[in-house]
Amino acid sequence: MEPVILHLPFELSEEELMEKLRLKEGHPYRNRVLELAEEARKIAAPKVIYKHAYVDSNDEHKVIIDGITFKSRILSVNLEAIHRVFPFVVTSGVELEAWGKGITDMFENFCADTIQEIILESASENFKGILDQECGLASASNMNPGSLPDWPITEQKPLFQLLGQVKEQIGVELTESFLLLPVKSISGIRFPKEGTFENCQLCPREKCPGRKSPYNPELKAKYQ
Incomplete structure (x- = not known):
């Protein structure tokens, strides 16, 4: 199937923003931050490109999807007996990146x-909801290149x-070092799966600010 491009809705709540920035009520910079948030709301145009793809073959260390080979033991295990997957790239957008680059004050830039x-995270979650509803996925998980040593960047x-x-289509390019530009972009493969799987469950790194699930050494042993 041909890729699908969607403009994604997003939420940007004052409460979440102030919590992430650790700005309490009455902080002198609070009003300026709210002004920046309003500017971003007017500019932001997060997007996704994704497609319905099919697993051609799957062995212990590689998976072939629509003729493209992916090398990963963990991906192979996760896609065992799964025939349809959904590769994607979500971005907060080139518009928002250009806006951020134009802000020179150090604190305001932060x-x-x-x-x-926040907009990327919200748009990404909304994409998951849209996809799961469209495809009737009662339970699904993601894997993202670079999040685990077994599936490198x-x-x-x-x-x-793929x-x-x-x-x-959406303005996201892949650099020679395999990074995504705009930086506030994320790629991966979403797939149906009973229960839940998070990359974090296999990563022993402590004090990770992006951790979504606790490290599970028993689960990690399953993929080795």
């Missing part, structure tokens, strides 16, 4: 970065090959 992060390349003209 606030703008946090605002972009170099796997961004075949993911982009999706096609990502830069032309």
Whole structure:
């Protein structure tokens, strides 16, 4: 199937923003932060490119999806007996990135970065909801290239090959070092799965600010 492009809704709550920035009621910078948030709301145009793709074959260490090879033991285990998957790239958008780059004050730039992060997280969650409803996925999980040593950041390349003209469609490009631009972008493969799977469950790194689930050494042993 051809890739699908969607403009994604997002939420940017004052409460969440102030909590992330640790600005209490009455803080002198509070009003300026709210002004920045309103600017971002007017500019932001988060998008996603995704497609319905099919697993051609799956062995212990690689999976072939629509003719493109992905090398990962963990991906192989997660996609065992699964035939349809959903590769994607979500971005907060080139518009919001340009806005953030135009802010030169150090503190305000940090606030703008946090605002972009919240918008990306919100848009990403909304994409999951839209996709799951569209495809009737009662339970689904994601894997993201670079989040685990078993599926390194170099796997961004075949993911982009699978999706096609990502830069032309939503403005996200893959650098020679396999990073995404705009930086506030995320790529991955969503797939149906009973229960839940988070990359964090296999990562022993302590004090990770982005952790969504606790490390599970028993689960990690299953994938080795």
